[in-house]
Amino acid sequence: APDIPVANVSAHLNQLQSIASGNGGNRASATSGYTASLNYIKGKLDAAGYTTTVQNFTYNGQTHANLIANWPAGPTGPTVMLGSHLDSVSAGPGINDNGSGSAALLEVALTLADRNPTLTKHVRFGWWGAEELGMRGSTHYVQNGGAAGVEAYLNFDMIASPNPGYFVYDDDTALEKIFKDYYATLSVPTEIETEGDGRSDHAPFKNAGVKVGGVFTGASSVKSSAQATKWGGAAGQAFDRCYHSACDTTSNINSTALDRNSDAIANALWKLAVGNTPPPT
Ligand code: PHE
Ligand code: CA
Ligand code: ZN
Ligand code: ZN
Ligand code: ZN
Numbered sequence: 001a002p003d004i005p006v007a008n009v010s011a012h013l014n015q016l017q018s019i020a021s022g023n024g025g026n027r028a029s030a031t032s033g034y035t036a037s038l039n040y041i042k043g044k045l046d047a048a049g050y051t052t053t054v055q056n057f058t059y060n061g062q063t064h065a066n067l068i069a070n071w072p073a074g075p076t077g078p079t080v081m082l083g084s085h086l087d088s089v090s091a092g093p094g095i096n097d098n099g100s101g102s103a104a105l106l107e108v109a110l111t112l113a114d115r116n117p118t119l120t121k122h123v124r125f126g127w128w129g130a131e132e133l134g135m136r137g138s139t140h141y142v143q144n145g146g147a148a149g150v151e152a153y154l155n156f157d158m159i160a161s162p163n164p165g166y167f168v169y170d171d172d173t174a175l176e177k178i179f180k181d182y183y184a185t186l187s188v189p190t191e192i193e194t195e196g197d198g199r200s201d202h203a204p205f206k207n208a209g210v211k212v213g214g215v216f217t218g219a220s221s222v223k224s225s226a227q228a229t230k231w232g233g234a235a236g237q238a239f240d241r242c243y244h245s246a247c248d249t250t251s252n253i254n255s256t257a258l259d260r261n262s263d264a265i266a267n268a269l270w271k272l273a274v275g276n277t278p279p280p281t
Pocket of ligand 3: 089097132244
């Protein structure tokens with residue numbers, strides 16, 4: 001699988017930060033900062049050749065939006081889907097939560113388009129609205145038939161926490177193994193993700209019977225001394241001290257975690273959807 005250039009992911013995060021700063025300091029769902037974030041991602045995907053759809057929905061009297069991007073090459077049948085929520089809380093710009101997952105997914109999508117490998121599965125990406133209001137966007141998508149044909153859904157929410165842990169979702173053994181094996185090649189130890197169980201956009205997919213997986217670097221839980229020994233960073237401090245706060249800015253990102261997790265996403269996508277037949281020479 002390709003090595004995702006972390007500088008490109010960081011450049012997307014700088015754009016999301018700038019969008020928040022220009023729109024009252026946040027990118028909350030149904031606000032101008034959210035619309036600008038969606039348009040930024042959509043513009044890049046459209047230019048790369050994706051078929052994009054904005055799925056609007058109403059929640060609490062406001063109009064929210066998901067962004068869905070289908071890659072047009074490859075088989076149309078069984079689908080591998082990767083998703084991240086694009087909305088922040090209203091308290092801050094949401095750069096780790098969840099600019100990190102959103103930006104990494106964008107760069108993986110752009111890399112797929114650039115490499116255009118032979119695919120064994122249909123590939124789809126989703127950027128969810130209103131996760132912070134109770135996973136409203138992903139729930140709406142699943143309730144309207146979005147899980148049909150989806151063999152695996154991979155979720156990325158908070159993947160560059162400033163005092164990171166390396167947590168792998170344990171919901172499906174085969175998907176868990178893909179991420180664990182990847183981290184083993186980096187000699188980075190992992191733990192099973194428990195802090196976020198049921199609390200992000202994989203939950204509606206899992207409830208609909210879809211196999212789900214993902215990685216996570218920790219939110220308000222505190223890093224133990226054993227975890228600091230294995231991962232570095234500060235024991236006795238939260239994985240993300242700026243969780244849901246105004247200080248969740250571009251300063252609240254661990255670039256090593258962002259790099260490793262971006263590469264882990266690409267590795268998983270290639271493992272799940274890319275054929276091993278080399279292209280003709
Ligand atoms: N979804 C939670 C939030 O956005 C945090 C979380 C991240 C939960 C990853 C589960 C997995 O605040
Ligand atoms: Ca990389
Ligand atoms: Zn959040
Ligand atoms: Zn989140
Ligand atoms: Zn779990």
